[in-house]
Amino acid sequence: MKTHKKERQTLLREAIQSTPFVTDEELAKRFEVSIQTIRLDRMEMSIPELRERIKSVATYQWNETVKALPIDEVIGEMVDLELDNRAISILDISKEHVFSRNQIARGHHLFAQANSLAVAVINDELALTARADIKFMRQVKSGERVIAKATVTGKDPKGRTVVEVDSYVDQDHVFSGVFEMYRSNEHKGVETDENRS
Numbered sequence: 001m002k003t004h005k006k007e008r009q010t011l012l013r014e015a016i017q018s019t020p021f022v023t024d025e026e027l028a029k030r031f032e033v034s035i036q037t038i039r040l041d042r043m044e045m046s047i048p049e050l051r052e053r054i055k056s057v058a059t060y061q062w063n064e065t066v067k068a069l070p071i072d073e074v075i076g077e078m079v080d081l082e083l084d085n086r087a088i089s090i091l092d093i094s095k096e097h098v099f100s101r102n103q104i105a106r107g108h109h110l111f112a113q114a115n116s117l118a119v120a121v122i123n124d125e126l127a128l129t130a131r132a133d134i135k136f137m138r139q140v141k142s143g144e145r146v147i148a149k150a151t152v153t154g155k156d157p158k159g160r161t162v163v164e165v166d167s168y169v170d171q172d173h174v175f176s177g178v179f180e181m182y183r184s185n186e187h188k189g190v191e192t193d194e195n196r197s
Helices: 005-018 024-031 035-044 050-057 061-065 107-120
Strands: 077-082 086-092 127-136 145-155 161-169 172-183
Touching (some): 005 035, 024 035
Antiparallel strands (some): 086 145, 127 172, 161 172
């Protein structure tokens, strides 16, 4: 998709506005130019690098908003939250997350990212996972960025809040989970997987 500089910069701005967490590498592939060209385009248009874009979204408001757990207990970096509706977090897979012999991420890190996001989206002081149905779609490797998206989809027959979490690396669907969440303002004394163990 080779374009002239002016047209490319217009399309680049639109791409970043619609997908603020896109990397320079992904943009370079999309526009068939070098990473350095993308960086120069961004600088000319005063568009900050990805890390700064994430920081500008993930402001102090999460501390004010997340109720069910401290913000530093959310696995990954929270970048979007609307209580009882949706949430997004980003987890950069690094050496500490992978098996040393093959650089593949340990599954419990992907689960922890998804599960903590399912807890964070609940608008209650207490939210616990009562049940989870999860699937790992493909291996995730060191250096990849996992974007987890949680959506509150309704209630289960027992009245628990159902949260669906889907995680992606670029366009690849890597993890899927349906979490049934107990919350203190809906039930009293409901037994959960967590308090049984």
